Amino acid sequence: MRLRRIEVRDFRKLQHLVVEGLGDGLNVVVGDNEAGKSTLLAALRAVLFERHRVGGRAAQGMLPFGQSVRPEIRLDFDLGGEAWRLRKAFVQKPEAELESPRGRWSGDEVEEKLAELLGFTPPGAGGSKPGEHQGAYGLLWVQQGTAHEALGVGAGREGIAAALETEVGQVLGGERGRALLTAAERRRADHWTKLDKPRGPWKELREEVEELEARQADLRRRWEAHDGKVSDLAARQEALARHEREDSLGQAQRDLAAARVAEGQAARLEQGLREAEGRRKLAAAARDAAEGRRAARAALVGRRDAAARALASAQEEAGALRGVLEAHDAAARGAAGRLAEARGARDRATERLAAGERALRRQEAREALGRLEAQLRGAEEAERRRRVALAGAAAVAITAAALKEVEALAQARDRTLARSQAASVRIDFAPDDGRAVTVDGRAQDAGAPVWLAADAEIMLEGFGRLRVRPGGGAGDLAREAEDAGRALAERLAALGVADPAEARAALQRRLACEGEAEAQARLVEALAPQGIEALQAAVAAQRSVLDEVGDGIGEADAAVVEAARADLHAAMGTVAGVEAEAKAAEAARVAADRDLATLEGRTAGLAREHEALGAELAEARAAVPDEALEAALGQAGAELLAAEAAEGAARAALEASDPEVVRLEMKRAERAEQAIRADIDRLGREKRDLEVELGALGREGVGEQLAEVEGLLELRRRQLGLRGQEAAASKLLHEALVAAQSESKDRWLGPVREKVRPYLRLLQPDTDVVLNETTLEIEGFRRDGREEAFHDLSIGAREQVAVVTRLALADILRGAGRSAAVILDDALVNTDEARLSRMHLVLHRAAENLQVLVLTCRERDFRQLGAPLVRIR
Amino acid sequence: MAFRFIHTADWQIGKPFAHVAGDPGAELRSQRIRTVQRIAELAAEAQVDAVLVAGDAFDSNEVADRTIFRTVEALKPFGGTWVFLPGNHDAALAHSVWTRARAMGLPDNIVIADRPEPVDRWNGRATVLPAPLRRRREVMDQTDWFDEAPSPEGSCRVGLAHGSVAGRLPDRGDSSNEIRDDRAERARLCYLALGDWHGALRIAPRTWYAGAPEPDRHKANDSGHVHLVTLDGPGAPERVEMRAVGHFAWVRLEVELLGTCDKAIQALEALGRDPRACVVSLVLKGSVSLSERDRLERALALWEARLHHLDADLGGLVDDPSADDLDALDTAGFVRLAVERLRARAQDPADPEAAAARMALRMIYLDHLRGAEG
Numbered sequence A: 001m002r003l004r005r006i007e008v009r010d011f012r013k014l015q016h017l018v019v020e021g022l023g024d025g026l027n028v029v030v031g032d033n034e035a036g037k038s039t040l041l042a043a044l045r046a047v048l049f050e051r052h053r054v055g056g057r058a059a060q061g062m063l064p065f066g067q068s069v070r071p072e073i074r075l076d077f078d079l080g081g082e083a084w085r086l087r088k089a090f091v092q093k094p095e096a097e098l099e100s101p102r103g104r105w106s107g108d109e110v111e112e113k114l115a116e117l118l119g120f121t122p123p124g125a126g127g128s129k130p131g132e133h134q135g136a137y138g139l140l141w142v143q144q145g146t147a148h149e150a151l152g153v154g155a156g157r158e159g160i161a162a163a164l165e166t167e168v169g170q171v172l173g174g175e176r177g178r179a180l181l182t183a184a185e186r187r188r189a190d191h192w193t194k195l196d197k198p199r200g201p202w203k204e205l206r207e208e209v210e211e212l213e214a215r216q217a218d219l220r221r222r223w224e225a226h227d228g229k230v231s232d233l234a235a236r237q238e239a240l241a242r243h244e245r246e247d248s249l250g251q252a253q254r255d256l257a258a259a260r261v262a263e264g265q266a267a268r269l270e271q272g273l274r275e276a277e278g279r280r281k282l283a284a285a286a287r288d289a290a291e292g293r294r295a296a297r298a299a300l301v302g303r304r305d306a307a308a309r310a311l312a313s314a315q316e317e318a319g320a321l322r323g324v325l326e327a328h329d330a331a332a333r334g335a336a337g338r339l340a341e342a343r344g345a346r347d348r349a350t351e352r353l354a355a356g357e358r359a360l361r362r363q364e365a366r367e368a369l370g371r372l373e374a375q376l377r378g379a380e381e382a383e384r385r386r387r388v389a390l391a392g393a394a395a396v397a398i399t400a401a402a403l404k405e406v407e408a409l410a411q412a413r414d415r416t417l418a419r420s421q422a423a424s425v426r427i428d429f430a431p432d433d434g435r436a437v438t439v440d441g442r443a444q445d446a447g448a449p450v451w452l453a454a455d456a457e458i459m460l461e462g463f464g465r466l467r468v469r470p471g472g473g474a475g476d477l478a479r480e481a482e483d484a485g486r487a488l489a490e491r492l493a494a495l496g497v498a499d500p501a502e503a504r505a506a507l508q509r510r511l512a513c514e515g516e517a518e519a520q521a522r523l524v525e526a527l528a529p530q531g532i533e534a535l536q537a538a539v540a541a542q543r544s545v546l547d548e549v550g551d552g553i554g555e556a557d558a559a560v561v562e563a564a565r566a567d568l569h570a571a572m573g574t575v576a577g578v579e580a581e582a583k584a585a586e587a588a589r590v591a592a593d594r595d596l597a598t599l600e601g602r603t604a605g606l607a608r609e610h611e612a613l614g615a616e617l618a619e620a621r622a623a624v625p626d627e628a629l630e631a632a633l634g635q636a637g638a639e640l641l642a643a644e645a646a647e648g649a650a651r652a653a654l655e656a657s658d659p660e661v662v663r664l665e666m667k668r669a670e671r672a673e674q675a676i677r678a679d680i681d682r683l684g685r686e687k688r689d690l691e692v693e694l695g696a697l698g699r700e701g702v703g704e705q706l707a708e709v710e711g712l713l714e715l716r717r718r719q720l721g722l723r724g725q726e727a728a729a730s731k732l733l734h735e736a737l738v739a740a741q742s743e744s745k746d747r748w749l750g751p752v753r754e755k756v757r758p759y760l761r762l763l764q765p766d767t768d769v770v771l772n773e774t775t776l777e778i779e780g781f782r783r784d785g786r787e788e789a790f791h792d793l794s795i796g797a798r799e800q801v802a803v804v805t806r807l808a809l810a811d812i813l814r815g816a817g818r819s820a821a822v823i824l825d826d827a828l829v830n831t832d833e834a835r836l837s838r839m840h841l842v843l844h845r846a847a848e849n850l851q852v853l854v855l856t857c858r859e860r861d862f863r864q865l866g867a868p869l870v871r872i873r
Numbered sequence B: 001m002a003f004r005f006i007h008t009a010d011w012q013i014g015k016p017f018a019h020v021a022g023d024p025g026a027e028l029r030s031q032r033i034r035t036v037q038r039i040a041e042l043a044a045e046a047q048v049d050a051v052l053v054a055g056d057a058f059d060s061n062e063v064a065d066r067t068i069f070r071t072v073e074a075l076k077p078f079g080g081t082w083v084f085l086p087g088n089h090d091a092a093l094a095h096s097v098w099t100r101a102r103a104m105g106l107p108d109n110i111v112i113a114d115r116p117e118p119v120d121r122w123n124g125r126a127t128v129l130p131a132p133l134r135r136r137r138e139v140m141d142q143t144d145w146f147d148e149a150p151s152p153e154g155s156c157r158v159g160l161a162h163g164s165v166a167g168r169l170p171d172r173g174d175s176s177n178e179i180r181d182d183r184a185e186r187a188r189l190c191y192l193a194l195g196d197w198h199g200a201l202r203i204a205p206r207t208w209y210a211g212a213p214e215p216d217r218h219k220a221n222d223s224g225h226v227h228l229v230t231l232d233g234p235g236a237p238e239r240v241e242m243r244a245v246g247h248f249a250w251v252r253l254e255v256e257l258l259g260t261c262d263k264a265i266q267a268l269e270a271l272g273r274d275p276r277a278c279v280v281s282l283v284l285k286g287s288v289s290l291s292e293r294d295r296l297e298r299a300l301a302l303w304e305a306r307l308h309h310l311d312a313d314l315g316g317l318v319d320d321p322s323a324d325d326l327d328a329l330d331t332a333g334f335v336r337l338a339v340e341r342l343r344a345r346a347q348d349p350a351d352p353e354a355a356a357a358r359m360a361l362r363m364i365y366l367d368h369l370r371g372a373e374g
């Protein structure tokens, strides 16, 4: 669309204005605000978009202030290669006319034709609003003071979208696509929550499957438990049947009964043994008692006899003691008389001894001298004899060894002679009185035997001759004896003695002389222990002592003194003896007297005891005679033997019955019976319990329920599988649609970016405009790769970006065959000079393809633009 | 005089069908008991001598008391002898559904064959030799004793066992509860009534599986019947009639789609039975465009209401947005960008979110359609 001529009459402040000669490209319309520059834009909108019949505020808004006129607007424009003329009059007699080379329309037809031509939606009633009713013209015709605001795409979106679709294809899918997306969203929402969790029937199905699985598990558990219980029941039944089949309880009971019988027998045997034992013990006690009684009787007799003996002996002793007492009395009297005599004799002897002793001391001195002298003499004589004996001993040649040799030879001779005699014949003679015997002509003493070793002839008187021939060997032995005799004789001759006896005698002599010499030597030593010379000196000394004593009165007689001393001694001895005698006699008498008294007391006691025992014994015997005691003892002994025999028999019987075996068997049988009975009871109880339990389970029909749940579960699982697929598919579908839509939007806005870029390059390189793909409004501005929100930009930048975007969108509409003029009413008032010149380049570039009307009050700003200028007044 | 009986097994009363939610599941459960009642009525009509239940009458030993009670109630129409054999699901354990049933007090005509002892209740005409399982898995062949089991002269010997016949059944890896394939021969049986295999099957001479009377799984085998057996005498061949008693048809449909969903809808339309009695497992594979997928889902919602139960497994069905789909999206701009990207991911087998991307495309496609509609 290209505007060519605009004529306005009675529209707001414009009484009449004509703008003509508008070119294809850039046109500048200069006029200050008072001149009605912006009213011109309003008139343009009114003629195109307001219905000519519009009333109310929209109509009132067209009238000049306070006037009632008929606003009228004429517009000539080119569209689709044809020239169009449009005229509308408002308020009073509203009119509309549209004319083109191909036709002419008037009235309401005009409105329809315009909407069709320009692609807008006229309002149902009231005034037309740019954003709602004017299609792309709401976007492309910028009113003064709004250039820096949002584009206000509004109803223009459809047209642009359509234009974009012709450019990039049907990327967004249109209404149908949105409906499918909505359906897919709903499908997805049927299955998924916003957080992608299952929901709705799908979720319920999942829950039902879970619940069924739980029920199935529970039922299966119960079913298996049921199965196990059936097996348990079978085991119980089998065990019970086995008990019955084997009659195990009956067997046990029979065993037990037999064991009880055996046990009863054993108990009786044991009881019998105990009784026999008791009887044996009783018999033993009875026997012991009888024995005790007999022993007691014997003891009583013994005590009585002992008492009798003791009494007799005591009486005898007492008699003896009385004799003794009398003797002691007499002895005591005699001793007193002798004591007086002895004391007289002792006094006299004392006098005699004193006289004799005085004489004797002299005598003793003399005698001591005489004794020493005799001693000396004796010693000298002994010395002499010792020397003689030593000479005698020396005279004998035979020694003890020589004698031994001789005796050995003599023994040899005697031995050989004896052997010779043993081998010889001994002949004893017993002649009749007086008859003689000669042997080999020699007379023979008939009383002595004759030994014949060789043949001999014996002449027996009165008888004749008798020749004797001794047997073998006698002759040799006789010769041996002769040789031995010769050896002896030769030795004797050598010693100078006749026979062994003489040799022994000579040796005796020699030994005697040696003994004599020794004896004399000992005598000398006894007499003169200090030697003979010392003795001689002692003699000399005594002589001198006697010489000193001299002679006294009277001649002392030692015998008399000694007799007197002996007398005194004897008399004193007598006195002492008699005194002791008297004392002893008295003591003996007192002791005898005491002993007698004691003995007599004892005798009396013994007599009483004897009497009592005798009485006791008599009494006992009167009660039970000795014979009866004996008889009782015999009887008890016999009974004990019988009882012992009976006990032995009972014990043997008990042992024969083997009570240990009986006891063990009894225990076993009891336990077995109990165990089997308990087992049967337990089995029966368990069987009943199981039957009850199974009966209860049967009523519920667990198996049936399980099969049912399993079938249902299978069905639900299948359904769940389908539902799951649906859920997955719904999600997949929605995601696919959303992804496709998002990508499409990217492509969708591609052309806008393409168109904006050349303008922006002129204004500021490396920048981009970010549009909302749905509203097509500007969202931001990308500079050096950084995006800034549109409303954060400076006001100047905002109006520049907005103008550039509008130009780009107009380009796109043109590309789709919907070429529309762009009108900018003081759209760049906030742009500095430098930018403004760049914007001039932008406008020029846009004007190459578009018709651009710049309405401005600043002529200066656009004088250099190089575009035709139209001034309005 | 002939001996006539019904051979059935594998009722598995108490099986929960919990994967079928709500009322249809409850209906499946209660139908099993109604089918038992149907068997009782059939037995009364046919005036048989006995009904032999060859194991797994109950789904487990742990079914509810009320389930046992209701089952015993359902037996009432037939007053003749019922012989129940404990199978692996309801093995004669120490405590089992059988001990519990006995504790509730059972009528005299119900025999629980939980011991390997001959059952002779027909005046010597027949002797039933049961091989109860007393554990869930027996290692020894429980029918060994049949060979030496005594029976009166002229009596028809009928074996009753639960397990797999050695080496004859497919899909049987384990070797527990095995039964010799020549047991009928060795034990001179007129008929060996077996349970455990849910389809009706003559597996060896005189050796039969009756199959489950009420189907309970999507397996292409012949279940839903009982055997009405007539034995004319020890030497005579057995006469076996199959009688349908099952109510629900368990149908498994596997359809491979290429671009459009027509084949799936055609398969459902071709069921040829009262849809209310059909339990359908529909497994779809292949790929469809988004518009076809939308159509398919609307159709399945319809069939879900029509059938007793529809279990549609679309796990193997891949969305293959066609150019038309994307054109229909009629989008430009970012939506097209998103769709192109999702499509690239959906088509990249290495992308872990390929499936989610496919679903996302389906979603935006549906959103778009709904937007267009309203």
Ligand SMILES: [Mn+2]
Pocket: B055, B056, B087, B088, B089, B162, B195, B196, B197
């Ligand atoms: Mn089984």
